[in-house]
Amino acid sequence: MSFLENKNNLELLESDKPSRKKKLYAVGEKLQAYLKHNGREVTLPIAHKDLLNFTWSIPIKDKDGKPTHWEKAIYDTPEWNYLREGLVHIYAILKTEGDLSFIDQLDVARIDYCTFGNSLPFRIRIVNKFNANYDHYYIKLNDASRIYGLELEHILSPNRITYFTHGNTLVEEHIPGLPGDVFTEHTLHKPETNKTRLAKEFVKFNERCFVRLLGDMRSYNFVIDITPDIEDYQYRIRAIDFDQQCYEGRKNMYLPQFFKENYPLVQTTLSQLNKESIEQYQAEEKSAMAFRVANSRYRLMELLNIMAVDEIAPPEKVEQLKHELNEHFNTNIFSRCKTMGQLLKVQLKKTLRENLLLIQEKTRRLKK
Template sequence: MTEERLMSRKKPAFPVCPELEAYLEEFSRKIEIPISYEDLLRFAGAVVVYDSLGEDTLWVRVYYSDSERQEIDLSLKRVYSILHSDGSDRIFQYLNVDAVDYCTFGNSKPFRIKVRNILNDNFTYFYVKKTDASRIYGLELEHMLSPYNLNFLVCGNTLIEEHIAGIPGDVFIRDMLPSCSESEKAQLAKEFVKFNERCMIRLLGDMRSYNYVIIPVHDFDHVVYRIRAIDFDQQCFEGKLKIYRPQFFKENFTMVELVRKKLLPDSVDQYKVEERSIVAKRILSSGDRIRKLVDIARKDPISLPEHIERLKSDIYDLTLDVNFRKCETMGDILALALDFVRRNYEDVSMRQIIEKRIRI
């Protein structure tokens, strides 16, 4: 199946409803920032950014007129301080905005800001994007249901995201996977199975290889690999269940083949159960916060009617849970999917407790 037939042509940006805005304020995600996405669009010119192989990265490095550069630099330093520190200006003298890059590819068209500490040349990035309710739901769900915390801020029509460090999946697959040891490939296969399951459970779509990163972690005498999503634009929008399963994108074919070669079917099933159980535990531990977010999503029109009809039918075919046929919104489907995972986990745990008591 081609990419064009699998994905919708273009996903619209959805506004932040008042209920979601109140949620963001309650959990310290909403904040006043000194610069907006539109401010950064006032660049005077741009040059293409090439990678180390001389290929176009689809980013351009923008520059501003002298009359605006100083104000923009100061505002971006303040955003950095709010995102990573206490928001004060005492660190400004040690910061330099080395680059402002603009992405010409994809829906969000973000700005990537490179900030360097002039005392030691350490640098980091953050992103300035247009606000989209889908992306906010995706970021919050990633924060609560994945192994990773996320730092982001929202102000009106502007979204600030911290940089997620790692090796882009497509780069890793092309340049580094061939030199991995057999045990490392088996571990990567395991991680891809878990990543695939996690995306499907929380309805995060479009995880093509360039929308996630692979993170090598050195542990004693070996390297452990983790897979982490970096693009949350396609949260709860598409109608085809395959969109929420990374295994069906042609860009991930190499990883799918790795799973087939390195893991037995029983092992694949085991890792799926492990990931579902971990997500269920995170749902339970997140308490009232995830319930509030999902309740808001249930009333929020973040998809199209035809997508909702298609997805609830696809998930019913997978789970045979008739409740999915009763869903009216994409948030309803998300709520029921998370509840399905939680209930299954609790049912298994209760059976184990009962069986243990019977044996005693």
């Protein structure tokens, strides 16, 4: 997809807006077996339903006094004591494979509840009692779409993801970084921001989302990780919301460049990069993704085969997406697809085929 053909004019058609409320899809037996085989299914001492037993909640405001979608959950003392022990134990599972040697140093500082998310997320703040340093993780309702999104992020992106499931409960690590909307408002136009490097990363992020069909990457659904380099800064854009993995029917929902919330980043990209540079960075990202496919081909194929027979989107969205992808690529190879998983398999083959052939040819030459 060319940035130079971007039609983002700060306004999207109503049909181009992501679904406001998405159905949660149950994790089937085959996907659950996959999770167990790959160490994602563990026994957890606390379930999502246990956290719903709060007595009342207090709205949380940001540093500027503006309301957020989060509320601090307040529990009765017996309930709080029960949750504290289990939540510290879960943190140990996330960080040290269940080693409980250090849990005496840890405590639960706060439990926040989000009234906005489809998965009814809770944000758990864990604090070190010795030095007051804190960390977060999340407990959500399990959803097959989100599981597929997390797995594909782990396999196909440059980022590793730690998460676990147990029954109807999903536990995710916190992904650090500045929320995209906060970055564009407060950091994008600072003198020290390297806009060229940022534009390069946005092009690559845009390409990753389209190739693996991750939707709804509006600015508040990703974070920007800023790393000081030898003489400047490097940037990494990381998705933090995976609810709309292979869910929407509109092709543009899988291209962050078309969301009005991302328009400042699109403007920055078009001002900093020419057509050739954009195409170069798109090619670089597809090449990197092809190497990840080659290195994890057995795990990826196992996941895609399960996904191909799973229902994770309404049939009408599947029909719409396959027609739009056919039109986009000027082909009919998507016409036989009946599920989002089948569409993704064809999408990966279509977008990464040339890069995979180059890797195969290089491998053959090295074996001679």
